[in-house]
Amino acid sequence: MSGKVRRLLIGLGVAVFWLAVWAVAAVAIGQELLLPTPWLVAATLWRLVLEADFWLTVGMSLLRVVGGFATAMVVGSLLAVLTTRFRVVHTLFSPLLHVVRAAPVASFIIMAYVWIKVGILPAFIAFLMVVPLVWENVRQGILHTDPKLLEMAHVFRLGRYRTLLSVRFPSVRPYLVAALTTGFGFAWKSGIAAEVICQPKMSIGQNMYAAKAYLETAEVIAWTVVVVLLSMVLERLLLRLFKRQEGKA
Amino acid sequence: MSIGMDSVSFAYGDTPICRDLTWTLPESGVVCLWGPSGCGKTTLLRLLAGLERPISGQVNRPETVSMVFQEDRLLPWLTALENVTLPGADRQTATEMLSAIGLSPEEVQTMPVNLSGGQQRRVALARALAAEGDLLLLDEPFNGLDEATWQTAVPLIADYATRRPVVLVTHILAQAEALGAVMLPLPGIPLTGRWPKGENLSENFTAKP
Numbered sequence: 001m002s003g004k005v006r007r008l009l010i011g012l013g014v015a016v017f018w019l020a021v022w023a024v025a026a027v028a029i030g031q032e033l034l035l036p037t038p039w040l041v042a043a044t045l046w047r048l049v050l051e052a053d054f055w056l057t058v059g060m061s062l063l064r065v066v067g068g069f070a071t072a073m074v075v076g077s078l079l080a081v082l083t084t085r086f087r088v089v090h091t092l093f094s095p096l097l098h099v100v101r102a103a104p105v106a107s108f109i110i111m112a113y114v115w116i117k118v119g120i121l122p123a124f125i126a127f128l129m130v131v132p133l134v135w136e137n138v139r140q141g142i143l144h145t146d147p148k149l150l151e152m153a154h155v156f157r158l159g160r161y162r163t164l165l166s167v168r169f170p171s172v173r174p175y176l177v178a179a180l181t182t183g184f185g186f187a188w189k190s191g192i193a194a195e196v197i198c199q200p201k202m203s204i205g206q207n208m209y210a211a212k213a214y215l216e217t218a219e220v221i222a223w224t225v226v227v228v229l230l231s232m233v234l235e236r237l238l239l240r241l242f243k244r245q246e247g248k249a
Numbered sequence: 250m251s252i253g254m255d256s257v258s259f260a261y262g263d264t265p266i267c268r269d270l271t272w273t274l275p276e277s278g279v280v281c282l283w284g285p286s287g288c289g290k291t292t293l294l295r296l297l298a299g300l301e302r303p304i305s306g307q308v309n310r311p312e313t314v315s316m317v318f319q320e321d322r323l324l325p326w327l328t329a330l331e332n333v334t335l336p337g338a339d340r341q342t343a344t345e346m347l348s349a350i351g352l353s354p355e356e357v358q359t360m361p362v363n364l365s366g367g368q369q370r371r372v373a374l375a376r377a378l379a380a381e382g383d384l385l386l387l388d389e390p391f392n393g394l395d396e397a398t399w400q401t402a403v404p405l406i407a408d409y410a411t412r413r414p415v416v417l418v419t420h421i422l423a424q425a426e427a428l429g430a431v432m433l434p435l436p437g438i439p440l441t442g443r444w445p446k447g448e449n450l451s452e453n454f455t456a457k458p
Binding site for chain 2: 148149151152154155156157158162166167170
């Protein structure tokens with residue numbers, strides 16, 4: 001049996017085990033409101049998927065989270081370069097990093113609610129949560145670039161562009177990939193939390209909030225499943241993209 | 250412009266390495282810096298490579314410099330061949346150089362991490378030779394190579410030295426002799442003086458307290 005098939009079977013086994021635990025607990029409790037059965041959640045999910053607005057809702061939430069995340073990747077990397085290159089920028093901006101990291105996400109959501117349009121607020125929150133992570137990771141990557149390799153590039157006169165492409169960027173890449181995988185989860189969690197609190201139209205968060213208000217626990221869990229699945233699929237896609245780029249490099 | 254140093258002084262913090270040192274390299278041939286550890290051999294190479302700036306005086310460097318460092322300094326994310334082509338050598342020249350230095354066609358396409366220490370050293374040598382700099386600096390270039398292996402690199406370096414100056418740092422006299430190097434003993438730091446002084450090679454740098 002190949003390693004891949006073995007890993008797949010183990011993964012399936014683990015999933016079946018936890019589904020069974022869930023099913024036994026749900027049957028034992030016997031109250032849909034407290035803990036619906038896995039099959040009720042699956043049926044609810046199927047009903048949602050068949051609704052006309054489902055894909056539009058998912059698409060809009062996705063757009064907000066991915067938009068915030070992508071902006072954070074760009075801005076975070078830029079801040080990392082600037083704070084590494086210029087000490088004054090680092091002195092000026094590093095307190096912000098600590099504030100954003102330490103403050104609870106709900107505080108930012110409530111504050112931003114006052115200043116920013118509801119439609120783009122989740123994107124802003126996702127951006128705000130991911131920026132420090134990218135910033136710090138990329139900064140570490142830049143600081144940990146092997147000075148001996150940079151000396152080699154200098155002696156052989158590789159020039160700025162080739163040094164950037166051949167030495168600096170590959171040195172930062174592992175740190176960037178780490179930021180990417182952790183950051184994407186962050187973006188989803190904070191973006192959906194922002195949607196639940198400020199309820200923009202056509203959003204997963206709004207639907208979750210409505211389901212909670214109507215005591216539709218199965219629907220809340222079904223939407224959570226959608227978020228988890230999307231997060232996993234997109235994270236894998238991003239990693240695959242990076243690996244392909246690595247192959248080309 | 251002749252390659253070398255003109256009244257160069259340099260120090261690491263409070264430790265002076267050279268003071269008012271003047272040194273002109275020949276147009277071709279191998280010069281071997283010879284002396285005890287800490288006598289400034291690597292520092293002289295680093296000054297020539299442009300990795301250190303003199304406190305005073307002038308380092309006259311050519312347009313392009315090739316160098317084998319004490320460590321291999323290969324890029325781990327590139328194959329052996331890509332490491333050799335990085336400074337500008339075309340694929341054919343790089344492949345020929347790697348083959349001449351003893352790497353098989355499969356090893357040429359291998360990432361450094363999958364090569365032995367000796368093979369990585371040979372890739373570093375091939376990179377410096379294929380880059381065809383106007384000055385070749387070799388800092389313990391045969392580190393980790395057995396005699397049979399470094400002997401294969403000797404004709405390649407000797408051929409290079411027929412056209413351009415090569416500066417060698419080594420602790421093994423046999424390697425300098427195999428390359429037909431002019432020995433330049435370094436007595437200790439701080440180095441001072443002038444080289445060459447006429448034809449008499451014994452009148453070279455002195456160490457002054």
